[in-house]
Amino acid sequence: MNEFQFLHDSYDTENSSPNLPEIYLVEDDLIFGKTLKKFLQKKLNLTVNYFNDPASAIEAIDGNVGSDKFILITDITFDDGGADGLLLIDILKDKGHKFIPIVMTGFASIETAITATKKGVFHYLTKPFELDVLTSLVIKACVSKLGLKEEDFKATSKVELNQKSSKLNQSLKIESPTEEDMFCGMIGRSSKMKLVFERIQKVAQSGSTVFINGPSGTGKELIANAIHSLSLRKDNSMVSVNCGAIPGELLESELFGHEKGAFTGAISSRKGRFELADKGSIFLDEIGDMPLLLQVKLLRVLQGRVIERVGSTTTTPVDVRIITATHRNLEKHVEEGNFREDLYYRLNVIPIKVPSLCERREDIPLLISYFLSRFVSADGRNNIEFDDEALELLLSYDWPGNVRELENLMERLVILRGGSVIRATDLPIKFLERAPHYMNSYDSLITLPESGIDLKQTLSNIEDSLILQALEQTSGNKNQASKLLSMNRTTLIEKMKKKQIDLH
Numbered sequence: 146m147n148e149f150q151f152l153h154d155s156y157d158t159e160n161s162s163p164n165l166p167e168i169y170l171v172e173d174d175l176i177f178g179k180t181l182k183k184f185l186q187k188k189l190n191l192t193v194n195y196f197n198d199p200a201s202a203i204e205a206i207d208g209n210v211g212s213d214k215f216i217l218i219t220d221i222t223f224d225d226g227g228a229d230g231l232l233l234i235d236i237l238k239d240k241g242h243k244f245i246p247i248v249m250t251g252f253a254s255i256e257t258a259i260t261a262t263k264k265g266v267f268h269y270l271t272k273p274f275e276l277d278v279l280t281s282l283v284i285k286a287c288v289s290k291l292g293l294k295e296e297d298f299k300a301t302s303k304v305e306l307n308q309k310s311s312k313l314n315q316s317l318k319i320e321s322p323t324e325e326d327m328f329c330g331m332i333g334r335s336s337k338m339k340l341v342f343e344r345i346q347k348v349a350q351s352g353s354t355v356f357i358n359g360p361s362g363t364g365k366e367l368i369a370n371a372i373h374s375l376s377l378r379k380d381n382s383m384v385s386v387n388c389g390a391i392p393g394e395l396l397e398s399e400l401f402g403h404e405k406g407a408f409t410g411a412i413s414s415r416k417g418r419f420e421l422a423d424k425g426s427i428f429l430d431e432i433g434d435m436p437l438l439l440q441v442k443l444l445r446v447l448q449g450r451v452i453e454r455v456g457s458t459t460t461t462p463v464d465v466r467i468i469t470a471t472h473r474n475l476e477k478h479v480e481e482g483n484f485r486e487d488l489y490y491r492l493n494v495i496p497i498k499v500p501s502l503c504e505r506r507e508d509i510p511l512l513i514s515y516f517l518s519r520f521v522s523a524d525g526r527n528n529i530e531f532d533d534e535a536l537e538l539l540l541s542y543d544w545p546g547n548v549r550e551l552e553n554l555m556e557r558l559v560i561l562r563g564g565s566v567i568r569a570t571d572l573p574i575k576f577l578e579r580a581p582h583y584m585n586s587y588d589s590l591i592t593l594p595e596s597g598i599d600l601k602q603t604l605s606n607i608e609d610s611l612i613l614q615a616l617e618q619t620s621g622n623k624n625q626a627s628k629l630l631s632m633n634r635t636t637l638i639e640k641m642k643k644k645q646i647d648l649h
Contacts, residue, residue, distance in 0.1 A: 166291065167192045168283070171202045171219040171233065181276070188280045198223065199233040206242060214243055216286060218279070221250040221257065234264050245286045319531070321518070322511040329371035331364060332515055335505035341368070341497060348495045349375035354447065356492045357470035359499025362549030365470040368497060369428040372468060381425030384418045389431035397439055398455050407456025419452045419463050426466040432492065433473035433484060440485045447491045502544040502551065509540055512548060516555035527563025534569040538576045573618060609644055612637070
């Protein structure tokens with residue numbers, strides 16, 4: 146009786162719930178090994194024991210006395226120069242273990258293939274290979290060597306997979322925001338956003354200074370607008386100033402105005418933003434970027450509610466509510482001497498902390514639905530849908546650009562992929578970096594056809610595609626695109642000229 150007949154006889158074919166074998170995976174490439182483990186567990190619902198060296202695998206297999214059958218998937222060559230995969234097979238056979246070996250190698254040769262065949266290897270895989278090919282081999286091995294039926298094999302995990310799929314679909318379901326989820330142009334169902342909405346309602350009708358702190362792209366200006374629209378000043382002007390977008394030498398004149406002749410080019414007197422916001426509200430965004438000299442003058446406005454135009458010797462009273470915002474840590478700036486401590490405490494009367502998008506992931510499906518409703522045409526011809534894997538990547542992504550980044554992505558997908566189902570591979574590369582099995586698939590993006598290929602042209606096409614993706618990701622900024630591609634800017638420009646890549 147051979148080893149596979151022994152395994153076949155030990156399997157109860159009448160059992161409606163067959164005991165599927167475990168997999169022992171030995172691969173010294175940690176990224177590839179973990180990717181294979183995750184992929185096989187997901188696709189086959191089998192127990193996969195992963196080891197990055199033969200010695201650890203042997204120790205674990207020897208210790209698992211309850212296992213009377215298993216599948217060994219091993220690399221042939223290991224970087225440490227010790228035991229190879231074929232020797233591992235010999236050692237396990239000498240110890241009396243019953244298993245089905247499948248071997249992988251990145252250095253294929255006829256001699257190695259012949260040796261593997263003589264050792265009874267079920268299949269010899271040359272890297273790179275499609276992961277689905279390995280899945281099919283495992284199922285085929287179970288059917289042909291262990292007496293399992295393919296139908297039984299799939300049925301064993303069917304209930305659990307359906308439960309997982311149902312749970313996944315429920316957690317990833319895109320749904321339109323309800324009226325309760327909407328608040329003054331903002332969307333949020335999460336507890337953190339509900340707290341923000343409650344804080345806005347409480348402080349809106351007071352005249353107190355509000356300090357909004359949160360990462361870029363979280364909607365700080367929307368919060369400022371909501372405070373003004375719910376306040377007693379709503380019938381008067383709401384004036385916004387981005388303190389980080391205006392050069393320091395011009396910001397004083399922009400905020401407080403100037404008199405005729407105050408500086409070169411001041412051909413007439415001009416009101417500043419504070420005067421324009423009189424009886425209303427002024428929103429000073431990115432207050433952390435304000436120069437120290439102007440911080441002193443702003444402190445005077447907070448204390449006396451008067452402003453002094455550039456070039457004037459008189460003061461002008463203003464009745465204005467001040468709302469400020471920044472993405473910076475002002476406490477740290479105070480410690481470093483870059484922001485006045487007295488001004489910080491004057492501004493921080495009523496603080497509102499805005500959570501980043503990754504802190505309220507349950508709001509992402511609502512936001513996706515909302516943005517799609519804005520960008521998809523009325524006839525729905527450019528509507529898009531997401532498969533489960535793509536949606537899972539969207540939910541697990543950290544969103545450093547927060548809601549603004551999500552909005553931009555939805556607009557881009559509707560324009561470029563409208564009318565189709567968005568899959569994981571349709572997302573920008575930064576999303577795929579969170580899914581190693583997709584990154585690993587670059588090794589097998591191109592399968593060599595029997596008729597062969599034009600290698601030079603194929604590589605040129607790949608280069609064209611990556612250059613275009615880098616330029617798209619950086620909105621045409623050649624300097625940033627060259628960094629993404631790890632090449633000199635001049636080299637990138639020369640390639641674009643040679644390949645006639647035109648952004649216009």
